[in-house]
Amino acid sequence: MFKIAVLQHAMAAEIDANLDTAERLMRDAAEAGARLVVFPELQLSPFFPKRRANAKQDPSAQYLMDRTHPALKRLSELAKAHKLVTVANLYMSRNGRRFDASPVIDADGTVLGVSEMVHVAQFDGFWEKDYYDHGEGFEVYDTAVGRIGVVICYDRHFPESWRACALKGAEIIATPACNLAHENLDLFAHEIGVMAMQNSVYAAMANRCGNEDGQAYAGHSVIAGPDGALLARAGSDEQILIAECDPRHRLKIARKAGWLAELQDWLKPGAEGPVGVS
Incomplete structure (x- = not known):
């Protein structure tokens, strides 16, 4: 067994100030016995997609970073120092494109990969298509605590996002969010609990909190178990939300439910699939 920690916090306008918050929370989570930490969406900046993009004044430009950026290096160093598997969430560029992206950092500080938001929202308060490109799929990472998938914020409303991770062997699904x-x-x-149950995984949704320019962010982060039970739920203020994760318990539930095994059978080449599925 090990502990999952969701690091719920508010964001400042400066990257360095947010990194200082990350350092403090990672240290405290490690001291509380956590081995996996999950950060909220856009953890190093205000939530700039609140407003439509303006070519004359782009508030997002100062927060855009690639895999060589010092901020990601610092997060990797903190993960290594505290022996924490870390799911971050940053505004990142790749090959000239921009993404809402989650670097997954192993407990030795290695960046295992970067998951990019696939489904991108576009409505009042979430003008994300003004800033983000669509990611190309869902990845699962072998980490010191098990196989982790990432379903970023809006992606969580699409059950296929979770199932894609589960079919690739995810044992835990992390969801940086902005509610x-x-x-x-x-x-x-309850959505997180249902998705955890239907995919036999632990699920951790990390949300922003605090007020930014007249907008209140909710907090109320959640950790759910593979049976759908809500193991921990935060309040509205900064909080390190912790729950126990038992890989053997998850495997027992997954085997009893049998859903993924049945899907994997009919997804094999040549399989006819269950009645009504083509």
């Missing part, structure tokens, strides 16, 4: 205080937070919490 507003006036949204249906109970529904969101």
Whole structure:
């Protein structure tokens, strides 16, 4: 068994200030016995997609970084120093394209890969298509605590996102998120529980909190077990939310449910699939 920690916090306008917060929370989570930490969406900046993009004044440009950026190096160093598998979330560039992206860092500081948001929102308060390109799929990473998939914020509303990770062997799915205080937070919490249950995984949704330019972010991060139980739920303020993760318990539930095994059978080449599925 090991502990998962969701690091729920508010964001400042400066990257360095947010990195200082990350350092403090990672240290405290490690001291509390955590081995995996998950950060909220866009953890090093204000939530700039709140507003439509403006070519004359782009608030996002100062936060855009690639895999060589010093901020990612510092997060990797912190992961190594505290022996923490770390799911971060940054505004990142790749081959001239921009993404809402989650570097997954192993406990030795190695960046195992970067997951990019696939489904990109575009509505009031979330003008994300003004800033982000679509990612190309879902990846699962072998880490010191097991196989981790990443489903970023809006992606979580599409069950196929979770199933793609589960079919690749995910044991834990991390969800950096940005939920507003006036949204249906109970529904969101139960959504995480249902997706965890239907895919036999542990699920950790890390949300922003605090107020930014008149907008209140909700907090109320959630950790759910592979049976769908809500193991821990945060309040509205900064919090290190912790729950126990038992890989053997997850495997027992997965074997009993049998859903993934059945899907994997009919997804094999030549399989006819269950009635009604083509």
